Amino acid sequence: MSAFDCVIVGGGIVGAALADVLSAEGVSVALVEARSIGTGTTACGMGHLVAMDDNAAELALTAWSVALWRELADGLPATVEYDACGTLWLAADDEEMAAVSAKVANYRAAGVRAEVLDSAALYEAEPALAPGLVGALRVPEDAVLYPPVAARTFALRAQARGARLMTGCQVRELRPGGVVLANGEVLTARHVVLAAGVASPLLCPGLPISPRKGHLLITRRGAPVVHHQLVELGYLKSAHGTDGASVAFNAQPRVTGQLLLGSSRQPGDGTREVDAALLERMLKRAAMFLPGLDGLQALRVWTGLRPATPDGLPLLGPHPEKPWLWLACGHEGLGITTATGSARLVADQLLGRASVIDARPYSPARFLSASGREVAHA
Amino acid sequence: MREPALKNASVVTLRINGREVTVPVGTSVAAALAMTDSFVSRADLSGRPRGPLCGMGVCFECRATIDGVPEVLMCLTPCREDQTVVTDA
Numbered sequence: 001m002s003a004f005d006c007v008i009v010g011g012g013i014v015g016a017a018l019a020d021v022l023s024a025e026g027v028s029v030a031l032v033e034a035r036s037i038g039t040g041t042t043a044c045g046m047g048h049l050v051a052m053d054d055n056a057a058e059l060a061l062t063a064w065s066v067a068l069w070r071e072l073a074d075g076l077p078a079t080v081e082y083d084a085c086g087t088l089w090l091a092a093d094d095e096e097m098a099a100v101s102a103k104v105a106n107y108r109a110a111g112v113r114a115e116v117l118d119s120a121a122l123y124e125a126e127p128a129l130a131p132g133l134v135g136a137l138r139v140p141e142d143a144v145l146y147p148p149v150a151a152r153t154f155a156l157r158a159q160a161r162g163a164r165l166m167t168g169c170q171v172r173e174l175r176p177g178g179v180v181l182a183n184g185e186v187l188t189a190r191h192v193v194l195a196a197g198v199a200s201p202l203l204c205p206g207l208p209i210s211p212r213k214g215h216l217l218i219t220r221r222g223a224p225v226v227h228h229q230l231v232e233l234g235y236l237k238s239a240h241g242t243d244g245a246s247v248a249f250n251a252q253p254r255v256t257g258q259l260l261l262g263s264s265r266q267p268g269d270g271t272r273e274v275d276a277a278l279l280e281r282m283l284k285r286a287a288m289f290l291p292g293l294d295g296l297q298a299l300r301v302w303t304g305l306r307p308a309t310p311d312g313l314p315l316l317g318p319h320p321e322k323p324w325l326w327l328a329c330g331h332e333g334l335g336i337t338t339a340t341g342s343a344r345l346v347a348d349q350l351l352g353r354a355s356v357i358d359a360r361p362y363s364p365a366r367f368l369s370a371s372g373r374e375v376a377h378a
Numbered sequence: 379m380r381e382p383a384l385k386n387a388s389v390v391t392l393r394i395n396g397r398e399v400t401v402p403v404g405t406s407v408a409a410a411l412a413m414t415d416s417f418v419s420r421a422d423l424s425g426r427p428r429g430p431l432c433g434m435g436v437c438f439e440c441r442a443t444i445d446g447v448p449e450v451l452m453c454l455t456p457c458r459e460d461q462t463v464v465t466d467a
Contacts, residue, residue, distance in 0.1 A: 297448065297449055
Protein backbone atom coordinates (compact mmCIF):
# COMPACT_ATOMS: atom_id res chain seq x y z
CA MET A 1 0.00 0.00 0.00
CA SER A 2 1.25 3.44 -0.89
CA ALA A 3 -0.26 6.62 0.45
CA PHE A 4 -0.67 9.76 -1.61
CA ASP A 5 -2.64 12.95 -1.22
CA CYS A 6 -3.98 12.39 -4.72
CA VAL A 7 -4.00 9.61 -7.29
CA ILE A 8 -4.67 10.76 -10.86
CA VAL A 9 -6.05 8.04 -13.12
CA GLY A 10 -5.12 8.75 -16.73
CA GLY A 11 -1.82 10.09 -18.07
CA GLY A 12 -3.18 12.03 -21.02
CA ILE A 13 -2.49 15.71 -21.27
CA VAL A 14 -5.19 16.62 -18.73
CA GLY A 15 -3.95 14.20 -16.05
CA ALA A 16 -0.33 15.14 -16.71
CA ALA A 17 -1.08 18.87 -16.52
CA LEU A 18 -2.89 18.29 -13.22
CA ALA A 19 0.07 16.30 -11.85
CA ASP A 20 2.30 19.23 -12.81
CA VAL A 21 0.10 21.82 -11.07
CA LEU A 22 -0.54 19.75 -7.92
CA SER A 23 3.07 18.70 -7.47
CA ALA A 24 4.10 22.36 -7.74
CA GLU A 25 1.76 23.02 -4.80
CA GLY A 26 3.50 20.38 -2.69
CA VAL A 27 0.72 17.83 -3.06
CA SER A 28 1.95 14.21 -3.15
CA VAL A 29 0.72 12.74 -6.40
CA ALA A 30 0.67 9.41 -8.23
CA LEU A 31 -0.08 9.58 -11.96
CA VAL A 32 -1.33 6.19 -13.13
CA GLU A 33 -1.51 5.47 -16.86
CA ALA A 34 -2.58 2.23 -18.53
CA ARG A 35 -0.14 2.63 -21.42
CA SER A 36 2.43 5.44 -21.82
CA ILE A 37 2.06 9.14 -21.03
CA GLY A 38 0.16 11.04 -23.72
CA THR A 39 -0.47 8.09 -26.04
CA GLY A 40 -4.27 7.94 -26.06
CA THR A 41 -6.53 10.65 -27.47
CA THR A 42 -3.75 13.12 -26.58
CA ALA A 43 -1.54 11.67 -29.32
CA CYS A 44 -4.35 11.69 -31.90
CA GLY A 45 -5.27 15.37 -31.91
CA MET A 46 -4.00 18.34 -33.86
CA GLY A 47 -2.59 20.21 -30.89
CA HIS A 48 -4.44 23.39 -31.80
CA LEU A 49 -4.59 25.80 -28.84
CA VAL A 50 -7.71 27.67 -29.79
CA ALA A 51 -10.05 30.14 -28.14
CA MET A 52 -13.61 29.06 -29.02
CA ASP A 53 -16.75 31.12 -28.43
CA ASP A 54 -19.68 28.77 -28.93
CA ASN A 55 -20.85 29.78 -25.47
CA ALA A 56 -19.60 31.94 -22.60
CA ALA A 57 -18.31 29.01 -20.55
CA GLU A 58 -16.36 27.55 -23.45
CA LEU A 59 -14.85 30.95 -24.23
CA ALA A 60 -13.90 31.59 -20.59
CA LEU A 61 -12.11 28.25 -20.27
CA THR A 62 -10.41 28.26 -23.68
CA ALA A 63 -9.30 31.93 -23.50
CA TRP A 64 -7.82 31.44 -20.03
CA SER A 65 -6.20 28.16 -21.03
CA VAL A 66 -4.58 29.59 -24.18
CA ALA A 67 -3.21 32.44 -22.03
CA LEU A 68 -1.83 29.90 -19.52
CA TRP A 69 -0.13 28.01 -22.37
CA ARG A 70 1.43 31.28 -23.52
CA GLU A 71 2.84 31.82 -20.01
CA LEU A 72 4.26 28.29 -20.04
CA ALA A 73 5.65 28.48 -23.56
CA ASP A 74 9.11 29.82 -22.73
CA GLY A 75 9.67 26.98 -20.27
CA LEU A 76 8.70 24.22 -22.72
CA PRO A 77 11.40 22.28 -24.55
CA ALA A 78 11.72 22.92 -28.29
CA THR A 79 10.45 19.37 -28.95
CA VAL A 80 6.98 20.49 -27.80
CA GLU A 81 6.99 22.59 -31.01
CA TYR A 82 4.90 25.38 -29.49
CA ASP A 83 4.23 27.84 -32.32
CA ALA A 84 2.05 30.92 -31.88
CA CYS A 85 0.88 30.85 -35.49
CA GLY A 86 -2.63 32.15 -34.74
CA THR A 87 -5.89 30.95 -36.24
CA LEU A 88 -7.65 32.20 -39.34
CA TRP A 89 -11.38 31.45 -39.38
CA LEU A 90 -12.28 31.57 -43.06
CA ALA A 91 -15.53 33.09 -44.27
CA ALA A 92 -16.79 31.52 -47.50
CA ASP A 93 -19.78 33.82 -47.97
CA ASP A 94 -21.35 37.04 -46.71
CA GLU A 95 -23.41 35.19 -44.12
CA GLU A 96 -20.28 33.79 -42.52
CA MET A 97 -18.54 37.16 -42.79
CA ALA A 98 -21.48 38.78 -40.99
CA ALA A 99 -20.91 36.39 -38.09
CA VAL A 100 -17.30 37.52 -37.80
CA SER A 101 -18.03 40.91 -36.24
CA ALA A 102 -20.09 39.33 -33.45
CA LYS A 103 -17.28 36.89 -32.82
CA VAL A 104 -14.72 39.69 -32.67
CA ALA A 105 -16.80 41.39 -29.97
CA ASN A 106 -17.08 38.10 -28.02
CA TYR A 107 -13.36 37.48 -28.15
CA ARG A 108 -12.39 41.01 -27.20
CA ALA A 109 -14.79 40.97 -24.24
CA ALA A 110 -12.95 37.88 -23.02
CA GLY A 111 -9.57 39.57 -23.43
CA VAL A 112 -8.67 37.66 -26.60
CA ARG A 113 -7.11 39.64 -29.44
CA ALA A 114 -9.10 39.27 -32.66
CA GLU A 115 -9.22 41.13 -35.93
CA VAL A 116 -11.16 41.09 -39.18
CA LEU A 117 -9.35 40.48 -42.45
CA ASP A 118 -11.07 41.51 -45.64
CA SER A 119 -10.59 39.45 -48.76
CA ALA A 120 -7.46 41.34 -49.88
CA ALA A 121 -5.82 41.07 -46.46
CA LEU A 122 -6.69 37.36 -46.29
CA TYR A 123 -5.03 36.54 -49.61
CA GLU A 124 -2.00 38.62 -48.65
CA ALA A 125 -1.71 36.55 -45.46
CA GLU A 126 -2.41 33.16 -47.10
CA PRO A 127 -1.80 33.21 -50.87
CA ALA A 128 -2.25 29.42 -51.11
CA LEU A 129 -5.99 29.65 -50.40
CA ALA A 130 -8.44 29.10 -53.24
CA PRO A 131 -10.02 32.26 -54.64
CA GLY A 132 -13.54 33.27 -53.69
CA LEU A 133 -13.26 33.57 -49.92
CA VAL A 134 -14.85 36.71 -48.48
CA GLY A 135 -12.53 37.31 -45.54
CA ALA A 136 -11.48 35.90 -42.22
CA LEU A 137 -11.35 36.33 -38.49
CA ARG A 138 -7.77 36.32 -37.22
CA VAL A 139 -7.06 35.23 -33.65
CA PRO A 140 -3.33 35.90 -33.49
CA GLU A 141 -2.55 34.45 -30.07
CA ASP A 142 -3.88 30.96 -30.77
CA ALA A 143 -1.05 28.46 -31.15
CA VAL A 144 -0.20 24.87 -32.01
CA LEU A 145 2.02 22.32 -30.32
CA TYR A 146 2.85 18.61 -30.33
CA PRO A 147 0.56 17.17 -27.66
CA PRO A 148 2.23 13.88 -26.60
CA VAL A 149 5.51 15.67 -25.92
CA ALA A 150 3.69 18.40 -24.00
CA ALA A 151 2.01 15.72 -21.84
CA ARG A 152 5.32 14.01 -21.23
CA THR A 153 6.91 17.33 -20.27
CA PHE A 154 4.22 17.91 -17.63
CA ALA A 155 4.58 14.37 -16.29
CA LEU A 156 8.37 14.60 -16.04
CA ARG A 157 8.17 17.96 -14.29
CA ALA A 158 5.82 16.42 -11.74
CA GLN A 159 8.15 13.45 -11.33
CA ALA A 160 11.10 15.78 -10.73
CA ARG A 161 9.13 17.23 -7.80
CA GLY A 162 8.55 13.81 -6.32
CA ALA A 163 5.36 12.66 -8.03
CA ARG A 164 5.21 8.94 -8.81
CA LEU A 165 4.68 8.08 -12.48
CA MET A 166 3.17 4.66 -12.98
CA THR A 167 2.91 3.74 -16.65
CA GLY A 168 1.69 0.44 -18.04
CA CYS A 169 -0.59 0.31 -15.00
CA GLN A 170 -4.23 -0.48 -15.60
CA VAL A 171 -6.63 0.65 -12.89
CA ARG A 172 -9.33 -1.89 -12.06
CA GLU A 173 -11.43 0.02 -9.56
CA LEU A 174 -11.89 3.43 -7.99
CA ARG A 175 -13.03 3.39 -4.38
CA PRO A 176 -13.09 5.64 -1.34
CA GLY A 177 -9.53 6.03 -0.17
CA GLY A 178 -7.78 4.96 -3.31
CA VAL A 179 -7.62 2.82 -6.42
CA VAL A 180 -7.05 -0.86 -7.10
CA LEU A 181 -4.67 -1.73 -9.91
CA ALA A 182 -5.20 -4.64 -12.30
CA ASN A 183 -2.45 -6.56 -10.48
CA GLY A 184 -4.32 -6.18 -7.19
CA GLU A 185 -2.03 -3.53 -5.76
CA VAL A 186 -3.86 -0.80 -3.87
CA LEU A 187 -2.81 2.83 -4.00
CA THR A 188 -4.28 4.69 -1.07
CA ALA A 189 -5.05 8.35 -1.47
CA ARG A 190 -7.31 10.96 0.06
CA HIS A 191 -8.42 12.12 -3.36
CA VAL A 192 -8.87 10.20 -6.58
CA VAL A 193 -9.04 12.15 -9.86
CA LEU A 194 -10.47 10.43 -12.92
CA ALA A 195 -8.83 11.88 -16.05
CA ALA A 196 -9.18 8.91 -18.38
CA GLY A 197 -10.91 10.58 -21.33
CA VAL A 198 -13.08 8.20 -23.34
CA ALA A 199 -12.23 5.38 -20.90
CA SER A 200 -13.61 7.27 -17.91
CA PRO A 201 -17.11 5.68 -17.96
CA LEU A 202 -15.49 2.23 -17.66
CA LEU A 203 -14.24 3.19 -14.21
CA CYS A 204 -17.20 5.36 -13.26
CA PRO A 205 -20.37 4.01 -14.89
CA GLY A 206 -23.00 6.61 -15.71
CA LEU A 207 -20.65 9.38 -16.77
CA PRO A 208 -22.17 11.16 -19.78
CA ILE A 209 -19.11 10.74 -22.02
CA SER A 210 -19.29 9.12 -25.44
CA PRO A 211 -16.69 8.80 -28.18
CA ARG A 212 -16.79 11.16 -31.13
CA LYS A 213 -14.45 9.81 -33.75
CA GLY A 214 -12.24 12.00 -35.93
CA HIS A 215 -9.79 11.48 -38.78
CA LEU A 216 -6.51 13.31 -39.40
CA LEU A 217 -3.98 13.11 -42.19
CA ILE A 218 -0.42 14.37 -42.41
CA THR A 219 1.18 15.13 -45.75
CA ARG A 220 4.78 14.71 -46.75
CA ARG A 221 7.05 17.74 -46.87
CA GLY A 222 6.53 20.23 -49.64
CA ALA A 223 2.89 20.94 -48.90
CA PRO A 224 1.41 24.31 -49.90
CA VAL A 225 2.90 26.97 -47.63
CA VAL A 226 0.43 28.06 -44.98
CA HIS A 227 1.18 30.40 -42.08
CA HIS A 228 -1.80 30.12 -39.73
CA GLN A 229 -3.98 27.29 -38.52
CA LEU A 230 -6.79 27.54 -41.07
CA VAL A 231 -10.36 26.61 -40.14
CA GLU A 232 -13.51 27.23 -42.12
CA LEU A 233 -16.20 29.15 -40.25
CA GLY A 234 -18.59 26.53 -41.59
CA TYR A 235 -16.83 24.26 -39.06
CA LEU A 236 -18.94 25.88 -36.41
CA LYS A 237 -22.08 24.68 -38.19
CA SER A 238 -20.77 21.19 -38.91
CA ALA A 239 -18.87 20.50 -35.70
CA HIS A 240 -21.77 20.72 -33.34
CA GLY A 241 -24.41 18.63 -34.97
CA THR A 242 -25.10 15.68 -32.73
CA ASP A 243 -26.24 13.26 -35.41
CA GLY A 244 -24.50 11.94 -38.47
CA ALA A 245 -20.95 12.21 -39.74
CA SER A 246 -19.61 15.59 -40.80
CA VAL A 247 -16.41 17.04 -42.20
CA ALA A 248 -14.92 20.54 -42.12
CA PHE A 249 -11.75 22.08 -43.48
CA ASN A 250 -9.00 22.43 -40.90
CA ALA A 251 -5.32 22.70 -41.86
CA GLN A 252 -2.29 23.21 -39.69
CA PRO A 253 1.24 24.04 -40.83
CA ARG A 254 3.99 22.04 -39.13
CA VAL A 255 7.55 23.28 -38.74
CA THR A 256 8.66 20.41 -40.98
CA GLY A 257 6.90 21.78 -44.08
CA GLN A 258 4.13 19.22 -43.69
CA LEU A 259 0.42 19.99 -43.32
CA LEU A 260 -1.84 18.33 -40.80
CA LEU A 261 -5.33 18.08 -42.28
CA GLY A 262 -8.72 17.54 -40.67
CA SER A 263 -11.42 17.29 -39.70
CA SER A 264 -14.23 14.78 -39.33
CA ARG A 265 -16.78 13.96 -36.67
CA GLN A 266 -18.69 10.73 -36.12
CA PRO A 267 -20.76 11.02 -32.95
CA GLY A 268 -21.05 7.84 -30.95
CA ASP A 269 -18.51 5.97 -33.07
CA GLY A 270 -15.96 4.27 -30.83
CA THR A 271 -14.14 2.31 -33.55
CA ARG A 272 -10.62 3.17 -34.67
CA GLU A 273 -10.74 2.04 -38.32
CA VAL A 274 -10.21 4.63 -41.05
CA ASP A 275 -13.46 5.28 -42.94
CA ALA A 276 -12.28 5.68 -46.54
CA ALA A 277 -15.44 7.37 -47.79
CA LEU A 278 -15.44 9.91 -44.98
CA LEU A 279 -11.70 10.51 -45.45
CA GLU A 280 -12.33 11.20 -49.12
CA ARG A 281 -15.04 13.72 -48.22
CA MET A 282 -12.67 15.37 -45.76
CA LEU A 283 -9.86 15.64 -48.30
CA LYS A 284 -12.11 16.92 -51.08
CA ARG A 285 -13.24 19.64 -48.69
CA ALA A 286 -9.60 20.45 -47.87
CA ALA A 287 -8.66 20.61 -51.57
CA MET A 288 -11.51 23.08 -52.18
CA PHE A 289 -9.79 25.51 -49.81
CA LEU A 290 -6.18 24.59 -50.68
CA PRO A 291 -5.99 23.58 -54.36
CA GLY A 292 -2.23 22.96 -53.99
CA LEU A 293 -3.05 19.82 -52.02
CA ASP A 294 -4.09 18.07 -55.19
CA GLY A 295 -1.58 15.36 -56.02
CA LEU A 296 0.32 15.76 -52.76
CA GLN A 297 1.17 12.52 -51.02
CA ALA A 298 -0.07 11.61 -47.55
CA LEU A 299 2.29 10.00 -45.08
CA ARG A 300 -0.18 8.82 -42.49
CA VAL A 301 -3.87 8.78 -41.76
CA TRP A 302 -5.22 7.99 -38.33
CA THR A 303 -8.28 8.31 -36.16
CA GLY A 304 -8.89 9.39 -32.59
CA LEU A 305 -11.81 9.35 -30.18
CA ARG A 306 -12.89 12.63 -28.63
CA PRO A 307 -14.50 12.22 -25.21
CA ALA A 308 -17.72 14.13 -25.83
CA THR A 309 -20.28 15.31 -23.29
CA PRO A 310 -23.86 16.30 -24.16
CA ASP A 311 -23.18 20.03 -23.81
CA GLY A 312 -19.63 20.11 -25.17
CA LEU A 313 -18.12 21.22 -21.85
CA PRO A 314 -15.79 19.07 -19.74
CA LEU A 315 -16.58 17.55 -16.37
CA LEU A 316 -14.31 19.34 -13.87
CA GLY A 317 -14.90 18.99 -10.17
CA PRO A 318 -16.26 16.70 -7.48
CA HIS A 319 -18.54 13.78 -8.23
CA PRO A 320 -21.81 14.81 -6.57
CA GLU A 321 -22.25 11.65 -4.58
CA LYS A 322 -18.66 10.49 -4.14
CA PRO A 323 -16.84 13.21 -2.22
CA TRP A 324 -13.52 11.39 -2.60
CA LEU A 325 -13.77 11.29 -6.41
CA TRP A 326 -12.91 14.21 -8.70
CA LEU A 327 -13.55 14.33 -12.42
CA ALA A 328 -11.29 15.90 -15.04
CA CYS A 329 -12.64 14.38 -18.23
CA GLY A 330 -15.03 14.86 -21.16
CA HIS A 331 -13.02 17.51 -23.04
CA GLU A 332 -14.17 16.42 -26.51
CA GLY A 333 -11.87 18.12 -29.04
CA LEU A 334 -10.53 20.77 -26.68
CA GLY A 335 -8.51 18.69 -24.23
CA ILE A 336 -5.15 19.94 -25.44
CA THR A 337 -6.27 23.56 -25.40
CA THR A 338 -7.97 23.39 -22.02
CA ALA A 339 -5.55 21.05 -20.22
CA THR A 340 -3.90 24.05 -18.57
CA GLY A 341 -7.12 25.68 -17.36
CA SER A 342 -8.73 22.36 -16.45
CA ALA A 343 -5.74 21.43 -14.30
CA ARG A 344 -5.90 24.76 -12.49
CA LEU A 345 -9.67 24.55 -11.93
CA VAL A 346 -9.50 21.04 -10.46
CA ALA A 347 -6.39 21.83 -8.39
CA ASP A 348 -8.05 24.98 -7.00
CA GLN A 349 -11.12 22.99 -5.97
CA LEU A 350 -9.01 20.23 -4.41
CA LEU A 351 -7.07 22.84 -2.46
CA GLY A 352 -10.24 24.69 -1.48
CA ARG A 353 -9.48 28.01 -3.08
CA ALA A 354 -11.08 30.27 -5.67
CA SER A 355 -10.22 30.11 -9.36
CA VAL A 356 -9.59 32.85 -11.89
CA ILE A 357 -12.76 31.81 -13.75
CA ASP A 358 -16.12 30.56 -12.45
CA ALA A 359 -15.88 26.77 -12.11
CA ARG A 360 -19.63 26.14 -11.97
CA PRO A 361 -20.38 25.69 -15.69
CA TYR A 362 -18.06 22.65 -15.74
CA SER A 363 -19.38 21.06 -12.55
CA PRO A 364 -20.25 17.36 -12.98
CA ALA A 365 -23.35 18.03 -10.88
CA ARG A 366 -25.05 19.45 -14.00
CA PHE A 367 -25.41 15.87 -15.27
CA LEU A 368 -25.10 13.71 -12.17
CA SER A 369 -27.68 14.08 -9.47
CA ALA A 370 -26.69 13.68 -5.82
CA SER A 371 -28.51 10.36 -5.83
CA GLY A 372 -25.99 9.20 -8.40
CA ARG A 373 -28.35 8.80 -11.33
CA GLU A 374 -27.71 10.59 -14.56
CA VAL A 375 -30.07 13.53 -14.93
CA ALA A 376 -31.40 15.02 -18.09
CA HIS A 377 -29.47 18.02 -19.25
CA ALA A 378 -31.63 21.11 -18.90
CA MET B 379 29.83 -22.81 -47.39
CA ARG B 380 29.77 -20.53 -50.42
CA GLU B 381 28.13 -21.70 -53.59
CA PRO B 382 29.55 -20.60 -56.92
CA ALA B 383 27.93 -17.41 -58.25
CA LEU B 384 25.28 -19.37 -60.00
CA LYS B 385 21.90 -17.70 -59.98
CA ASN B 386 19.29 -19.79 -58.24
CA ALA B 387 15.85 -19.28 -56.82
CA SER B 388 17.10 -18.78 -53.27
CA VAL B 389 18.62 -15.33 -53.87
CA VAL B 390 17.59 -12.13 -55.62
CA THR B 391 19.69 -9.22 -56.83
CA LEU B 392 18.44 -5.65 -56.55
CA ARG B 393 19.98 -2.21 -56.91
CA ILE B 394 20.09 0.19 -53.98
CA ASN B 395 21.25 3.67 -54.97
CA GLY B 396 22.86 2.17 -58.04
CA ARG B 397 24.71 -0.60 -56.22
CA GLU B 398 23.90 -4.25 -56.78
CA VAL B 399 23.04 -6.22 -53.68
CA THR B 400 22.34 -9.97 -53.64
CA VAL B 401 20.27 -11.24 -50.73
CA PRO B 402 18.36 -14.39 -49.77
CA VAL B 403 14.75 -14.55 -50.93
CA GLY B 404 12.48 -13.18 -48.24
CA THR B 405 14.88 -10.43 -47.18
CA SER B 406 13.24 -7.03 -46.68
CA VAL B 407 14.61 -4.05 -48.57
CA ALA B 408 15.51 -2.47 -45.22
CA ALA B 409 17.59 -5.53 -44.34
CA ALA B 410 19.22 -5.35 -47.75
CA LEU B 411 20.08 -1.71 -47.08
CA ALA B 412 21.74 -2.82 -43.85
CA MET B 413 23.94 -5.18 -45.90
CA THR B 414 25.34 -2.24 -47.89
CA ASP B 415 27.90 0.07 -46.30
CA SER B 416 25.29 2.72 -45.47
CA PHE B 417 22.22 2.25 -43.30
CA VAL B 418 20.95 5.76 -44.05
CA SER B 419 17.49 6.02 -45.60
CA ARG B 420 16.83 9.74 -45.61
CA ALA B 421 17.81 13.09 -44.09
CA ASP B 422 15.93 15.26 -41.62
CA LEU B 423 15.25 18.95 -42.21
CA SER B 424 18.73 19.96 -41.09
CA GLY B 425 20.38 17.30 -43.23
CA ARG B 426 21.14 14.84 -40.45
CA PRO B 427 21.00 11.17 -41.46
CA ARG B 428 18.02 8.97 -40.51
CA GLY B 429 17.84 5.21 -40.81
CA PRO B 430 15.34 2.37 -40.40
CA LEU B 431 14.40 2.03 -36.73
CA CYS B 432 11.40 -0.16 -35.96
CA GLY B 433 11.52 -2.65 -38.81
CA MET B 434 7.76 -3.14 -38.62
CA GLY B 435 6.07 -0.30 -40.46
CA VAL B 436 5.54 2.07 -37.58
CA CYS B 437 8.35 4.63 -37.50
CA PHE B 438 8.29 5.59 -41.20
CA GLU B 439 12.04 6.28 -41.12
CA CYS B 440 12.77 3.83 -43.97
CA ARG B 441 10.78 5.54 -46.71
CA ALA B 442 12.38 5.24 -50.13
CA THR B 443 11.47 5.28 -53.81
CA ILE B 444 11.09 1.67 -54.91
CA ASP B 445 10.63 0.93 -58.63
CA GLY B 446 9.58 4.54 -59.14
CA VAL B 447 7.01 4.65 -56.34
CA PRO B 448 7.94 7.26 -53.71
CA GLU B 449 7.57 6.92 -49.93
CA VAL B 450 7.46 3.11 -49.84
CA LEU B 451 8.43 1.54 -46.51
CA MET B 452 11.56 -0.56 -47.09
CA CYS B 453 10.96 -2.63 -43.97
CA LEU B 454 7.64 -3.96 -45.27
CA THR B 455 8.82 -4.55 -48.83
CA PRO B 456 10.41 -7.90 -49.76
CA CYS B 457 13.39 -7.75 -52.13
CA ARG B 458 12.64 -8.81 -55.71
CA GLU B 459 14.86 -9.53 -58.67
CA ASP B 460 15.87 -6.36 -60.59
CA GLN B 461 14.22 -4.07 -58.03
CA THR B 462 15.45 -0.48 -58.02
CA VAL B 463 15.63 1.34 -54.69
CA VAL B 464 16.57 5.00 -54.34
CA THR B 465 16.83 6.62 -50.92
CA ASP B 466 16.67 10.35 -50.27
CA ALA B 467 19.87 10.24 -48.26
